[in-house]
Every structure is written in structure tokens, then in C-alpha cells.
Amino acid sequence: MSDMKKEASIVIADDHPMLLKGLYDELTSNGYNIIGQADNGMRALELILTLKPKLALLDIEMPLLNAFEVFKMAREKRTETKFILLSYHKEKEYILQARALNIGAYLLKEDSFFTIEKCIESVLNNEEFFSPYFQDSALSNTKDELKQLSHLTASEVSILKRIALNQSSKAIADDIGVSIRTIDKHRANIINKLGLSKSTNTLTSWALLNKDIIGEL
């Protein structure tokens, strides 16, 4: 662990000097090897390309280039540097964007140093790490299949709960006051998100099977 710490060369970037300094102080005082600091995206990219660090901890919102852009450009230059995003934003879209770019680490800036260390460790071990805020406790220890439940919207969850109570689409539609078509649309979306087979009663069977878990959502 300590070896890994020392081996890992790190570049950090944040346009907010106080946060940058705080992060730098925390990391260095804990034995991390900070080889470069940047206060904008362009500078961060330059450091990554020239210093080729093992890790880059980047604030998403930065002047000149944001973290996603830095990542894309660095990848285009075939850097091996692993990225950890630090952000103020908790919106799902940011996570989705990070996932879409295959950036497996996303932290909120208020996360504790302990969390940061865990994240660095995970990343160095080629594992994903997302801020605990995004980890659903109920799903944390469940199968991968069930982990997909986190991608459902609140409306989809409510429909799934009704399905789990063995309500027909018609019954649900009548209850909510919408058309069956709307309910069927939602069912199709749920099946897609959960990666279930598209045969007729699969979702109903699956919902009945996982009734307890769904009830806790």
C-alpha cells in the first residue's frame, strides 16, 4: 500500500486555489507523490502529457478545458494516466457522462480524505469507484442484475412496485389515469434497463421473484 502510494505519481487540478492547496496538503502529508498541480484544464492536460503521471485528480469545471475534454484529449494521445473526477455536481448526468467516457472514478469534493484514499486505491487496482453518495445501500450487496435497479427512474420504480404486487398493465393504467400504452412503454424501458429478455411475462415473473428487494426501493 505504501509502495503503491509512493510509486503512484499524481497530477492534481482545480481552479479553486483553496481546494487545490487543501488537496495538495492532504495528499503530500499522507505520502503521495504529487508531481504537478494545475489551475486550469489546459495546464492539467499539458502536465499529463509531459509528466505522464499514474493518476490525475481533476475538478470537472475548470477554465479553458473541463475534465471530460482533458480526458478525451489525453486518451487521444494514448496516455496511460488513470483519471479520478472531483466534482461539486451530483446530477446523474455527470456520472452517466463519466461512465460513457469510461472514467471509472467520480468523487464529490466534500468526500472525506478517507474516501479519496479508497478511490485512489481502487483506481490503481483497476476498479471503479464512485462517491458513496451514488452507492445505494439497499443494492450494495446484491447481484449485478439488481444493481441495475439504480438506473430506473422514480416513475419506473413505482410501476415496477405495482408489477411486483401482480397488478396488470390495465389496472395500473386505470389507477393512474393514463393509457395502457404509456404503461407498456415504461415496462419496455424497465426491461431494457434491467437487461431482461423481451418475452411476454418475463418482467412480471422477475418482479414477483424479487418482490422483497423491489419493496425496499
Add this chain to the structure above:
Amino acid sequence: MKRLSFILLFLICSYISAQNEITPELVNDLKQQIKQSESLEKLELLDSLCWITRDKPEFKYDSIVKATVNFAIELDSFNIANRQAARLIWSLTNRMGKPEEGKAYYEEFEALQLPVTDDALLARFYLNGGDSYYFSGDVEKSINVYDIASKHAIQSKDSILYGISKKYIADAYARLGNLVEASRMLQEVEELYINTKDTIRLVNTKSSRADLYSMNGFFVEAKIERDEAIALSKSAKYYSGLLSALYNAAIDNSKEGNHKERIKNLKQALQYARGSELEDQYVPQLLNKLLTSYSQVDSLDKATEILKDIQSDPDRYTKGLFEDMHVQGLAYYYLAKKDYPKALRHAKQYYESQAASNSFENTMGAHELLFNIYEAQNDNDKALYHYKEFTKANDSILSLKKTQALSYYQTLYETEKRDAKIASQESEITILDAKNKVKQQWMLFGGIGLLTIFLIIYLTRTRAFARNKQKLLERFSQNLINEQEKERKRISMELHDSVGQKLMLLTKKTKEKNDDAMESLAEGTLEELRSISRGLHPAVLNRFGFGKAVNALVDELDNNSDILFTLDMQNVDDLISKEASIHLYRIIQESLNNILKHSKAKAVSIDIERKGEQIMTKIEDNGQGFNVSDAFGKVTSLGMKTLKERAKIIRSQLYIDSIVDRGTIVNITTPINV
């Protein structure tokens, strides 16, 4: 009996015409018969008696007439009464030289006011009545009476009587010195005779006008009338008129001193007079006048010739009416021959006879003659006396003429001036009327035009002003919204950059202290800050575009409500600018917030799709709905107003369709690339 009286009447008439002599025996016979007869027969005989005794005082013509008139009135034969009365008045006035008596009888008879039906009779009656006044010297009264006569003449449609009445009125005016009125009357009469083609009366009237002019010294005007009268009478072979005109022309020539013209006219008159039925009346006068004329121009040979002619028949040419004229001629003749004692003798004789007859002008002529003779004899004292007398008379005539001429011209001038003034005033009035009319029309049309123009200007200006004001208001509110958006974004960034960063640092630190309460407080605060800054400005919209932002918005609302959200969205991120997308986002956000707050809906669907060149956004709920016009109508509905303003900013059409208890549909149609 009646037949007998007719036969008798016939006998009387034939007797009269045969004998032309009324004997006292005949009159007595008739009177005898009248005494024996009665009523109408008696009246007829009385009428006959009047006829044969007319103008004869020896038969007591006047009392016969008066008796006849009284009897006729008794028998209600008013026309006969009137005719005989008129005849008596004429006789008294014009024949017996008793106009006063004529006048008295006229007044007496006129006062009876008999119901006479024959207007011609009445016209004659009034004419004679007028004469009685005229010759009594009551000229002004005569004009009134003649005027009544003229009115009856009109009633009887007798143009001759009408002409005579007017002529008499003219004479009366002439005598009063009112030449203008007299001349006007005569002209009127002339026009009447021209219309009735009565040449003889036309000639007489023209002569009267010439006399009128001549009397007042207007010889030029007089000559024009005389020449016309001479020409007319020649063509009509009206010798009496012709001779009278020529003779009077010669008198005018004499007054003017134009002896040559005078002799010419006299000779011409003499030529027409010889052999005519007026020979006896005219030839003596003409010869004696010629004698005077030739003597005055010292043509002694011709004067002697004329004298021989005269002396060939002294009875015919030198006696009676013609004596004075002859004496005058001789006086001039002997003066020309320088035989002054003879000339003086004749001149004195002439003077005495003229002075005795009160002939003013002739007396003056006699004075002139005597002056010439005395002067030739060098008897200066006597010459001077007669010269003075002559001059005195001449001056008085001249001054009278001058006065009359002055008044004539003055009246004529004033009449013409008045006529011209009236004519010019009338034409001025006409012109003014036309001008006024045009002016009024112009004013009316101008007024209406101006009013219309002002109204149009006012309306256009008001409309333009209102439109400008509305545009200004719109622009203002749109600017306000844009500025608000910018400000929100700025505040959101500020919060993120300052408070946010520090709060994150603080939260991070609390996590190291293992103080759960402090940690959750810090995290809660940070969460609130995030929520506030997200509300102020959606970071996702900036970073990931419109679609993701709408997704995040719906997700968040979905998470915080029990409503079923169904989002069906095509990727339109590239069809809408960043500036526009914030407004469309806000419209969706506001609509969804409204649904959450007010609709009590169980489900909401959001559809965003491209249709041709437009992005169609539909937000539909199944809530309780609302009355659209009410929501828009309320001034306080700021949310709705803002919605509309935002739609305008991105040139979109916003339709809200809501049915109570069924739900609401918000439709936004946005042109792409806005």
C-alpha cells in the same frame, strides 16, 4: 211706340246729317215728345236730345244732360247716365272753357259711385274728369284720375284709351316739370303703339315727346324724335302728323337760330300742305313763317316772292288766326328792306297783340324785333329798353330751362345711377352668393377633410404609440427575462465558486471529526446550496445540453413526487441554440412545476419531437385542469406571463389547452435553429 221713336230718331239723324243745323223748332218738337213719353222710351229721346244739343249753351245743353242723367239713374240705366255725364264734363272743360264747372260736375257724379259695368265708358269718364282737373290747374290730382282711367282701359282691353290715358299723364308730368316721368310715360305709350302697330298714334306720341324735349331746350333729342315721326308719317301717308311734325321742327329750328333748316322744313311742309285737306289750316301759317324766315336771313327776293303769294289772297292768308303771324312777317320784311317806319309800325302792332294775349315767348320775340328796328334807326334809348326786356325774358326762360334741364339730367343721372347701382349690387350679390356658396362648400369639405385627417393621424398615432408601447413593454420584459437568466447564471456560478467550494471543504473537514451531527448539518447545507444553484441555473444544460437537462429535470421531479412521469424525447440538441434552449427548458420547468403545485395530476407526459422545421413540445397531465382565460386574464399570474414572454423570445407559439377535471395540455412550437 218704341218703333215710332226709332223712326223719329232716324229722321232726326238724317235731318242733322243733311242740314247739319239744329233749329229751336226741332229741339222743342223733341222736348214735346219727351213730355209725352215714359220710362225707357223717354230715356232714349232724352239721350237723343242730349246728342243734338251737345256743346250748345243756347239750348241749355248742361241742364238737359243733368236731367237725362238723373232720369237714367232713376231707371237704373247707369251706363247711359255715365256716358252723358262724361260727355258733359268734356264739353264744359274742353269746349266751353269752364273746367271748374266740369270738375264740380265730375266730383258730384263720381261721388254717386254708380255700379257702371262698362269699363270703356268708365275710362272715358275718368279721362274727362282728369282733364277737368288738368285745366283747372290741379295737375297733380289729374294724374291720379288719369291713372284710374288707364286702369279701366286695361280692364276693357282698349289699347287706344290706355294710350290716351298714359299720354295725358305724361302731359301732366311735363307740366309739373317732371320730364323724366313724362318721358317715361310717353315711351311706355310708344311701346304700346309699336305692339299694336298703330302708326298714327305712334307718330303723335313721338311728336309729343319731341315737343316735351323742345320745350325744355333738348333740341338734339327733340330732333331725333321729330325725324322718326316725319319718316313714320311719310310712310303711313299720315299728312296731318307729318305737317305738324315739320311745322314744329321749324319752330325748334327758329329757337336754335338755325334758319337754313327752318326754311327747309317750312318749304317741305308747304309742299305737303298744298292740295291736302289741311291746306287751309297750314298754308297761311307756313307762308307767313317763310316770310319771316327769308326776311331774317336777308333773302329779300324770296321774301318778296312769298309776300306776293300771300297778298294774292289776303283774306285767306292774313286774316283771323293768321293776322299776328302776318304782321310779324311784315315787320321782319320791312326791317330787311330797311323801311324802318313800316317795320316799326308792324312790330308795334305785333307787340301789342302778343302782350294782350299774354304770350310770353311771342312778347319776347316782339321785344327782340323792336330792339333790332330801333337799333337800326339809332334810337338807342328805345333799343336799350327793348333789349333789356328781351334779355330779361330770355334770361328767365333760359334759367327755367337750365333748372329744368339740370333737374332732368339730375333725375336721369340718379335714375341711371340707382339702376346701375341696383344692377351692380345684384350682380355683386350673385357673385357674393356664388363665392359664399363656394366658400361654404370649401369650408365644409375642408373642415371635414381636416377632421378626417386629424382623426386618421390621431388613430394612427395612437395605434402606433400603443403598438410601440406594447413592443417596448415586450422588449423590456424579454430583456428583463434574459437579464434575469444571466443574473441567475452568474449567481449560480458565484455560489459554486465561493460558498460552494468552501462549504465542500468544510463538509470534508467535518467528515474527519467523526461528528455525525456536524457532518449531516454540513452535508445538508451543501445539499441545499446545490439545490439552490441548480434552481438558479441548471449546470447540466450548460455542460451536457438541452436533452440531458430535461432528463435531469424530469428525474429530479420524478424523485420528489408520486406522479408518473413519462418522458418521450427525440434528440433536438443540435436544432436549438444554447440561448434558446434555456428558455424552452424554463418553459418546461415552469409547466411541470405548475402541474406539481396545482394540478393534482397522477400522470404527466412530456413529448419532445422534431416535426419538419419545428420542435414540438407537448406537456400533458391528467389533473384537474383550470380555466385558461382566467389564468391568462389575471394580471397577477406572473408565471403565465413569463411563460408567454419566454415563448416570444424564442419565437415560439405557446398553446395551453385545459379542460376542467380532465387535464391540461401545453403545446410549444419552436422553429428550429432559433
